[in-house]
Amino acid sequence: MILISKIATAGTERGGRKPLLPLLVVMGALSWHGCTAVTPPITPASSQPNVLLIIADDLGWGDIGVFGSEIPTPNIDGLAADGVLFTNFHTASTCSPSRAMLMTGVDSHLAGLGNMITFMPSNQRGRPGYEGHLNRRVRTLGEFFQAGGYITGFFGKWHLGEEPGQLPHDRGFEYTMALTTGGSDNWSALGAAPVRPATEPFSRNGHLIERPEGLASALYTDELLGFLAGPASESASPFLAVLSFQAVHWPHHAPDEALARHRDRYHVGWDEIRRERHERLIEQGLLPAGTKIRERDPSVPAWKDLDATRRRTEAARMAAYAAMLDDMDTQIGRVLDALEESGNANDTVVVFLSDNGPDPSEPNRSPRALSWYSARYPETQDAAIGRRGSFPSYGPQWAQTGAIDLRGYKGQAAEGGMRVPLIVRYPALLEAGRRVDAFVFAPDLVPTLLDSAGLTAPEATDSELGSAPIHLPTGRSAWATLKGMAERVHPADEAIGYELMTTAALFQGDYKLVRNGPPSGNGEWMLFDLRRDPGERVDLSRRMSERAASMERAFDAYAERVGVIPVPEDYDVFKMLIGAPRTGSVKGVGG
Numbered sequence: 001m002i003l004i005s006k007i008a009t010a011g012t013e014r015g016g017r018k019p020l021l022p023l024l025v026v027m028g029a030l031s032w033h034g035c036t037a038v039t040p041p042i043t044p045a046s047s048q049p050n051v052l053l054i055i056a057d058d059l060g061w062g063d064i065g066v067f068g069s070e071i072p073t074p075n076i077d078g079l080a081a082d083g084v085l086f087t088n089f090h091t092a093s094t095c096s097p098s099r100a101m102l103m104t105g106v107d108s109h110l111a112g113l114g115n116m117i118t119f120m121p122s123n124q125r126g127r128p129g130y131e132g133h134l135n136r137r138v139r140t141l142g143e144f145f146q147a148g149g150y151i152t153g154f155f156g157k158w159h160l161g162e163e164p165g166q167l168p169h170d171r172g173f174e175y176t177m178a179l180t181t182g183g184s185d186n187w188s189a190l191g192a193a194p195v196r197p198a199t200e201p202f203s204r205n206g207h208l209i210e211r212p213e214g215l216a217s218a219l220y221t222d223e224l225l226g227f228l229a230g231p232a233s234e235s236a237s238p239f240l241a242v243l244s245f246q247a248v249h250w251p252h253h254a255p256d257e258a259l260a261r262h263r264d265r266y267h268v269g270w271d272e273i274r275r276e277r278h279e280r281l282i283e284q285g286l287l288p289a290g291t292k293i294r295e296r297d298p299s300v301p302a303w304k305d306l307d308a309t310r311r312r313t314e315a316a317r318m319a320a321y322a323a324m325l326d327d328m329d330t331q332i333g334r335v336l337d338a339l340e341e342s343g344n345a346n347d348t349v350v351v352f353l354s355d356n357g358p359d360p361s362e363p364n365r366s367p368r369a370l371s372w373y374s375a376r377y378p379e380t381q382d383a384a385i386g387r388r389g390s391f392p393s394y395g396p397q398w399a400q401t402g403a404i405d406l407r408g409y410k411g412q413a414a415e416g417g418m419r420v421p422l423i424v425r426y427p428a429l430l431e432a433g434r435r436v437d438a439f440v441f442a443p444d445l446v447p448t449l450l451d452s453a454g455l456t457a458p459e460a461t462d463s464e465l466g467s468a469p470i471h472l473p474t475g476r477s478a479w480a481t482l483k484g485m486a487e488r489v490h491p492a493d494e495a496i497g498y499e500l501m502t503t504a505a506l507f508q509g510d511y512k513l514v515r516n517g518p519p520s521g522n523g524e525w526m527l528f529d530l531r532r533d534p535g536e537r538v539d540l541s542r543r544m545s546e547r548a549a550s551m552e553r554a555f556d557a558y559a560e561r562v563g564v565i566p567v568p569e570d571y572d573v574f575k576m577l578i579g580a581p582r583t584g585s586v587k588g589v590g591g
Contacts, residue, residue, distance in 0.1 A: 060402020142172025
């Protein structure tokens with residue numbers, strides 16, 4: 001039976017909500033322009049909420065307070081206390097395929113992001129579903145809501161296309177300021193990986209611009225607050241807004257005051273931090289009493305075996321990550337305060353989620369990339385980690401604290417890469433403090449938000465190019481589950497497929513069939529009962545061979561239906577990430 005229960009909110013180091021802050025008006029930096037609405041129109045309800053979607057980048061399932069973390073996230077935890085916490089929400093295991101599904105409600109292979117453009121091998125490039133940007137056979141959340149009469153805005157990381165016609169302004173978001181690609185330095189437009197050009201593109205309302213000044217999390221928050229204080233407050237229509245952070249994607253940067261709060265926290269090491277988080281998961285009822293802690297990642301040494309120099313450096317790296325998350329939570333608090341001050345808090349659906357699990361990659365430590373990073377990010381002293389000019393990543397040694405009892409990380413179809421936080425708050429309608437353990441998948445978000453606003457998606461029509469039909473959302477609405485009227489979002493016999501690069505999975509009821517190719521796996525299918533074994537410790541594929549075979553056939557049917565094109569046998573995504581710098585226009589980056 002799927003559990004729907006009250007949640008206990010974890011305590012935090014900084015306490016609860018902060019005093020109300022005045023709305024920031026940054027209209028001097030904004031130049032708003034119109035955007036053509038999508039047709040046919042969506043039928044609206046008589047009374048509609050505002051909708052605010054907040055997306056974190058590479059945030060692990062166990063990184064926030066309500067999932068046992070020591071990192072202070074009082075504002076995110078407050079959303080959970082006042083709303084509904086989902087413990088079994090899944091996304092794609094990397095950024096742009098995940099965001100494609102979150103923005104359209106359609107499988108990433110149908111939406112144009114069957115793979116990330118940066119990591120797309122030659123046999124996939126140019127094929128249907130592998131355009132590397134959102135294609136015109138899908139509609140976005142912005143297009144749906146704009147057609148339903150909403151005023152719409154998008155602020156932050158886009159990563160769904162960077163050419164004219166592919167920007168958020170072109171896809172239903174009227175007011176925008178966006179990093180169009182997958183990542184950059186947090187103080188500037190400097191690129192974050194060797195496969196990228198020297199600087200990353202930013203856009204405002206459909207036009208490429210110079211990046212405005214400011215640390216990324218605060219910059220995007222300022223832009224959103226300007227939208228709320230300006231166009232949204234002046235409109236008679238409700239608003240849909242997306243706040244899409246770069247945090248906590250590497251490089252892990254934060255203000256000095258946030259770095260100072262965490263400077264001495266992680267000298268106890270990853271083994272102790274993992275033990276503390278594990279115990280809090282049990283205390284909060286997210287793991288059964290007596291559950292043994294997951295074994296340390298075999299690639300990671302015991303903390304006690306490190307010398308003093310390595311310990312100081314590793315502690316500083318995790319402190320930078322924690323400070324970046326801490327600062328993101330502070331920015332979220334500014335937005336929540338603004339909603340309260342404007343009188344909109346009760347009538348706004350606020351959604352918080354991560355696009356995928358924690359990232360174990362350390363591109364700046366690869367011998368092949370050292371010269372590239374040292375030239376662009378020269379600050380490598382422990383005291384500089386997290387500050388301008390440094391490039392902090394944190395590797396599997398700390399990513400395992402974000403995955404905690406889940407297996408694997410970002411880039412893998414294991415639970416650590418795909419299971420992430422999801423919180424929904426809507427005080428006007430949803431009961432506060434509930435927990436939902438039902439399986440929910442990224443494409444379910446768009447139907448859920450359409451339901452929250454009483455919007456009905458139009459029936460299938462030809463695409464704008466007239467070459468193919470529009471793919472309507474294929475996810476299922478979780479709105480009834482949010483209201484406590486249903487336990488499951490998906491029927492127990494529904495087969496839900498997933499594929500990306502060398503990984504694949506099929507969810508059906510409480511079971512998950514999964515395979516990961518080298519280097520994280522051997523390419524063989526494994527079967528897990530996620531209700532009893534969310535950490536994927538006991539492979540049932542031999543014991544339940546008939547179910548495994550049936551689910552494998554269901555995956556093959558899914559792959560044929562969405563047009564999966566497998567990568568070559570010698571495919572190596574990391575070599576593509578740190579390869580020689582490319583020239584010209586390069587769409588996408590690891591994220």
